[in-house]
Amino acid sequence: MQPVLDVKNIECRYQQRVAVHDVSLRINDGDLFSLLGPSGCGKTTVLRAIAGFESVSSGNISLRNEIVSKAGFTKPPENRHIGMVFQDYALFPHMDVQDNVGFGLRHLSAKDRNQRIKDILKIVDLSDYTDRYVHELSGGQQQRIALARALAPKPDLVLMDEPFSNLDVEMREYLSQEVRQILKSQGATGILVTHDQLEAFAVADHIGVMDKGEIVQNDTAYNLYHSPNNYFVADFIGQGVFLEGTLLAPDKIETPLGIIAGDRAYDWPRGSKVKLLIRPDDIVHDEQGNLVGEVCNKAFKGAEILYTLRLSSGIEVLSLFPSHHNYELKERVKINFAPDHMVAFKV
Ligand code: ATP
Secondary structure (H helix, E strand, O other): OOOOEEEEEEEEEEOOEEEEEEEEEEEOOOOEEEEEOOOOOOHHHHHHHHHOOOOOOEEEEEEOOEEEEEOOEEOOHHHOOEEEEOOOOOOOOOOEHHHHHOHHHOOOOHHHHHHHHHHHHHHOOOHHHOOOEHHHOOHHHHHHHHHHHHHOOOOOEEEEEOOOOOOOHHHHHHHHHHHHHHHHHOOOOEEEEEOOHHHHHHHOOEEEEEEOOEEEEEEOHHHHHHOOOOHHHHHHOOOOEEEEEEEEEOOEEEEOOEEEEOOOOOOOOOOOEEEEEEOHHHEEEOOOOOEEEEEEEEEEOOOEEEEEEEEOOOOEEEEEEEOOOOOOOOOEEEEEEOOOOOOEEEO
């Protein structure tokens, strides 16, 4: 299948400093992708290069099989048939909702334009707000109008740069799920840039985790969590702790919690020192459990409580218990170590 977007080995520089190094990604029609990573890792630079606001110093970017960026050539953003949604919404304050949404539709007849505005406002559930001005809308409504404006001209690709960061946590969660539904209902192809993994998980089919100007793993949310392919991703995605261990056999690691036999084989020399990733779901509450942990921290999460438990060896692990298992600090609870997957990194 011909991808909508094909980014091949791009490098971007600010003056002589490399900000993005050897990034490649392909996005097919109707796919939602997220660039996820900590501040300064280069995700906005990649997005701006795809939009045509930044040039590339090597590699190239194709949209629908046409090269739009390569060293010495950058097709202007307005000719790329891309929709953009920004962190600050960038709506026009002197225009009402229908004029904001209709901004990219001036090439259509008045009748077609009005029909498209009506249709897209219905999709973002703001049909009753056509005459409102931007300052008369909530943050979440403004963001939905910004999305409607980006989608109205039926762009090949929608680019979203931290679109939820001005909203409170609950609104972010709600809107990120809704944005996915809206984009999917339109068959839109999109890229979300965020530093918030829960947003990326809620919106995207595939996620590219970036570190220091490179995509270090491009995968599904499930695989990023359960099969991180490097230490940075293991540490950045989800929660967990690392246990020191020694490789006894390709699929056996000795740890302070016992010998772990896993579903993976590592071809490092026997005796190698490793770090074993332990997720909260690997430590299970069990009255018959053979380990005892003292509660040294707890965080209520609604349906579950995330406990930090100190074992007799002094090692601290995280564990999620159903929230009716409500223990106090310093209480001792029985647990079992039951890792689903073995994930280890050589030290
Ligand atoms: P954030 O989440 O903080 O926005 P980011 O992952 O989007 O970060 P970028 O904005 O792409 O990161 O920046 C990548 C690197 O390039 C950073 O080290 C940044 O300081 C640098 N950089 C970004 N914009 C410029 C610029 N206009 N001039 C010089 N350096 C820049």
